[in-house]
Amino acid sequence: MMFERSPAKIWRNRDVLYRLKYSYCRDCKRSFYPPRGRCIYCGSSNIEHRYSSGRGVVKEFTVVYQTPVGFTDMSPMVIGLIEMEEGFRLLAQIVDVKPEEISNGMKVEAVLRRMIVDGETGLIYYGIKFAPLIEKS
Amino acid sequence: MRSFIISSSAVKIDRYYDKNFKELAIESIKDLEKKISEPLEPEALIISSVAVEHLDRQSNMAGIIADYLGLRNIRVYRVESGEASGLAAVQIAHSLVSSKAVKKALVIGVDKLSDMPNAKIAELYSYLKDSDYIQIHGVSPLSEAALLAKIYMKTYDYSYEDLFIWPFTMHQNSLDTPHAQLRFKISPDSYKESPILAEPLRLLDSYPFGDGASALYIVSEDVAEEYDVNVSIEGLSSSNDVNDIASREDLLIFSAVRDSFIKTLKMADIELGKLKYIEIHDNYTPNAFIVLESIGLADRGKAPELLQDSMIGSAHVNLSGGLKARGNPWGATGIYQVHEIFSALLGEFKKSVLGEIEYAAAQNMSGCGDVSYSIVLKRVR
Numbered sequence: 001m002m003f004e005r006s007p008a009k010i011w012r013n014r015d016v017l018y019r020l021k022y023s024y025c026r027d028c029k030r031s032f033y034p035p036r037g038r039c040i041y042c043g044s045s046n047i048e049h050r051y052s053s054g055r056g057v058v059k060e061f062t063v064v065y066q067t068p069v070g071f072t073d074m075s076p077m078v079i080g081l082i083e084m085e086e087g088f089r090l091l092a093q094i095v096d097v098k099p100e101e102i103s104n105g106m107k108v109e110a111v112l113r114r115m116i117v118d119g120e121t122g123l124i125y126y127g128i129k130f131a132p133l134i135e136k137s
Numbered sequence: 138m139r140s141f142i143i144s145s146s147a148v149k150i151d152r153y154y155d156k157n158f159k160e161l162a163i164e165s166i167k168d169l170e171k172k173i174s175e176p177l178e179p180e181a182l183i184i185s186s187v188a189v190e191h192l193d194r195q196s197n198m199a200g201i202i203a204d205y206l207g208l209r210n211i212r213v214y215r216v217e218s219g220e221a222s223g224l225a226a227v228q229i230a231h232s233l234v235s236s237k238a239v240k241k242a243l244v245i246g247v248d249k250l251s252d253m254p255n256a257k258i259a260e261l262y263s264y265l266k267d268s269d270y271i272q273i274h275g276v277s278p279l280s281e282a283a284l285l286a287k288i289y290m291k292t293y294d295y296s297y298e299d300l301f302i303w304p305f306t307m308h309q310n311s312l313d314t315p316h317a318q319l320r321f322k323i324s325p326d327s328y329k330e331s332p333i334l335a336e337p338l339r340l341l342d343s344y345p346f347g348d349g350a351s352a353l354y355i356v357s358e359d360v361a362e363e364y365d366v367n368v369s370i371e372g373l374s375s376s377n378d379v380n381d382i383a384s385r386e387d388l389l390i391f392s393a394v395r396d397s398f399i400k401t402l403k404m405a406d407i408e409l410g411k412l413k414y415i416e417i418h419d420n421y422t423p424n425a426f427i428v429l430e431s432i433g434l435a436d437r438g439k440a441p442e443l444l445q446d447s448m449i450g451s452a453h454v455n456l457s458g459g460l461k462a463r464g465n466p467w468g469a470t471g472i473y474q475v476h477e478i479f480s481a482l483l484g485e486f487k488k489s490v491l492g493e494i495e496y497a498a499a500q501n502m503s504g505c506g507d508v509s510y511s512i513v514l515k516r517v518r
Contacts, residue, residue, distance in 0.1 A: 005273075013269050032384050034270035040379050041386070062283035064275070064335040068260035071275040079280040079335075081383055089383040091276045091284075115273060127273060 005070075005116060010125055017127050020052035020110060022088050031088040054110035055133060056084040063099045070116045082108060082130055096131035107133035138235035139369045141361035142514065144172040145476040147351035150318035150464035152251040156348075158186070158193050159205050162247040165350035166206075173354060174363070180239035181212040185226035185246040187219065187467035188261050192252050202245065212239065219265045219503025220420065221375070222246070223351075223471020224510030230355040231370050240357040246469030250346040258346050265504045267380045278504035279343070281382045282421035283335035285505060288388055289423045290337070293438030297337050301328050302444055303422045304341045304461055310447055311458025316473070318347045318464035341461075342422040349466030351473045365518065368482050371496075372405030372513035380507050389438075391424075391506025394431040398500060401511035407496060409433055412513070414481050414497040415452050416474040419459040424505060429454065432500065432511075447490075456487045471501035475512060482516040 015021040016034050024031045025039035026046045033052075038045050061080040071077060078094040080102075094102060095113060108130040115127035146168035153161055162184070170177050184199040195201070199213035212233070218225035223246045230242035250258050263277035290297065304323060311317035323341055331340035361367045376396035382388055402409060409432070417432070419425035426440040434450050435443045443449050447456060457463040457477045460470060478497035480486035495516055502509035 009269065016270055017273070034267070040384060060284050060287050062280055062287065062335045062337075063333075064280050064283070065332070066259050066279060066334040067256070067275060068263045068277060069256045070260065072256055074275065077275055079274070079276055079284070081284050091271060091280070091381055091383045092274045125273075129274075 005118060005125060007123055018112070020054060020084070020128060021049055022052055022086065023047050024050050031086050033084075033088045033090050050086065052110075053085050056082040056108055056130070058094065058102060058104055058106045058108055059083050059089065060104060061094060061102055078102065080108070080130060093129040094131070095129045109133045139358065139371065140231045140234035140355050141358060141517070142353055142368045142370065142475070142479050143356055143361055143364050144169045144354040145352065145479050146172075147316045147473055147476045148349060149316045150347045150349035150466055153249065153348045154251065158189055158195065158198065158247055158249060159202055161249065161348060161350045162202050162245045163205060165245060165247065166243070166352045169352045169354055177243070177354075179208065179211060179241045179243035179354070181214070181230065181233050181242040182206070182208060183226045183229050183242060183244045184215045185222040185244065185468040185472060186215065186248050187217060187222050188248060191261050192249055217468070219508055220418070220465070220467055221471065221501045221503040221508045221510050222468040223474065224373070224499065224501040224512055225375070225471070227353065227355070227471065227475060227512060228373050228375065228510065230353070231373050234355055234357050237357065240360050242355045244353045244355060244472060245350060246472030247350040248467040248469055249348040250466060251348045255346060265507065271381050276381070278420065279335050279338070281505045282424055283338045285382065285388060285427065286337055286421070286423035289426065292389060295441060298325065298329070299441055300342070300422050301325055302441055303419065303425050304328060306444060306447055307419070307455060307459045307461035310456050311462035314457045314463055317458045317462055318345050319458070319462045338421060344420055344460040344465035347464045347466055349464055349469040349473065351469050351476050353472060353475055353479070366483055367517050368479050368514050369517050370512060371407070371515045372401035372403070373511070374400035374404060375508065375510040376400065377508045378506055382505050389427060389430070391427055391431045391502070391509065393509040394428050394500060394502055394506050397509045398432040398511045401498070401513050405496070405513040405515070407513065410451055411496050412452050412498050413494045414456065414478060414491055415454055416457060416477055416499040417455060417459065418470070418500055418502045419455060419461055420465060425459070427506070428500060428502070431506070453491060456481070456490060471499070471510065474499035474501055475514070478514055482514055
């Protein structure tokens with residue numbers, strides 16, 4: 001079954017999807033993702049856009065078995081609530097680790113992975129998932 | 138500025154492989170038509186559907202249903218506001234009538250989840266999330282609700298078994314609800330052994346996929362005066378929150394639910410204690426408890442303890458069986474809720490439990506409280 005996602009849609013969102021561009025509010029000093037023109041907490045438009053280090057911590061996670069079309073071959077799929085070093089939180093897949101080895105507080109980092117395949121002959125879309133952090137010595 | 142409901146109806150939520158969207162919508166108004174003393178001649182038709190484009194490859198649904206109903210020279214609207222589309226459509230009708238733009242408005246909610254395989258329905262449900270940045274990760278309201286369940290259980294020290302009180306109560310309530318999709322009891326064993334959707338949530342923590350259609354006839358005061366018994370819309374309001382739960386500062390209160398309910402009570406000029414019957418949007422077990430706590434029926438973390446025989450505080454909750462057992466045909470759900478509280482005010486639904494009541498309310502939201510609507514009805518005569 002075709003997923004029929006637009007290539008242009010992925011391309012125009014590349015900074016947010018691949019570089020984790022987020023918003024920082026200069027007034028209330030809070031960060032949020034995805035970026036917006038106004039602060040989601042205080043409503044200020046005194047916003048600057050920044051790029052995340054890609055490192056964060058798992059706050060909670062779930063193993064999903066009823067996956068939507070486009071994700072069925074990834075089932076069971078782990079979705080994590082991840083708090084990034086910069087203070088914002090996001091929801092994303094956790095990979096390269098068995099679900100039973102994941103724990104809250106585990107350090108993770110962004111990795112580029114295959115997200116969606118548009119059928120057997122369609123485009124392959126890549127995106128950010130999170131894997132256990134490999135500390136560099 | 139008030140509007141009045143003089144008639145409503147609902148088809149049993151089920152799998153209607155033999156009926157298309159139009160036929161199911163038209164089926165839903167047959168009983169409504171019988172209950173009014175004049176020809177059905179609305180000046181506006183408002184259709185609520187979440188996914189008709191995807192399920193039926195159809196846009197302009199309101200114009201087409203008006204055509205099939207033989208209605209001409211009227212205003213037609215299709216309303217989509219996620220799972221909260223039903224009450225959003227009622228708000229459009231209420232606004233049109235109370236502003237005197239029209240005297241009579243027909244609202245129909247319809248969706249057919251049985252027309253596609255479950256994985257497709259799961260995909261369409263994920264469309265409630267931001268398609269650019271959230272949905273693309275495979276995130277849906279299901280995975281969000283599963284995360285909320287784990288956070289709720291850890292924060293308030295509940296086990297998974299403690300949550301069983303909600304689906305158990307809903308299945309008890311649906312046994313004598315004529316339009317309910319699931320009319321059977323469940324046991325703790327069947328709960329714990331049902332398939333996992335997103336751990337810890339299992340099949341019996343979620344709503345069944347089904348087809349449904351429900352309708353309301355909303356009219357101006359002078360039209361309503363011709364009827365012996367009628368019900369007024371005393372309050373109707375909405376609110377919204379950020380789309381992904383990750384960005385919320387407080388994960389265990391749905392601020393859109395809380396804010397819309399407060400505004401609605403204020404419009405109706407009543408206290409929460411006046412409401413003896415409330416239908417809430419319980420798409421997943423944890424969401425039911427968070428909604429009850431968000432609207433103030435229970436303190437934070439106390440809803441599972443306080444719920445007894447469908448009552449929490451002084452209010453009966455989800456006597457229909459809720460989304461869990463009555464069903465959740467997306468765009469029709471809010472209309473079913475209003476049909477239920479309207480019928481209860483007339484003494485035609487759950488009278489043995491409720492007796493005569495003056496006020497009742499419904500709360501209809503999308504996903505995990507991204508958008509929420511509330512309505513308060515009052516029996517006038």
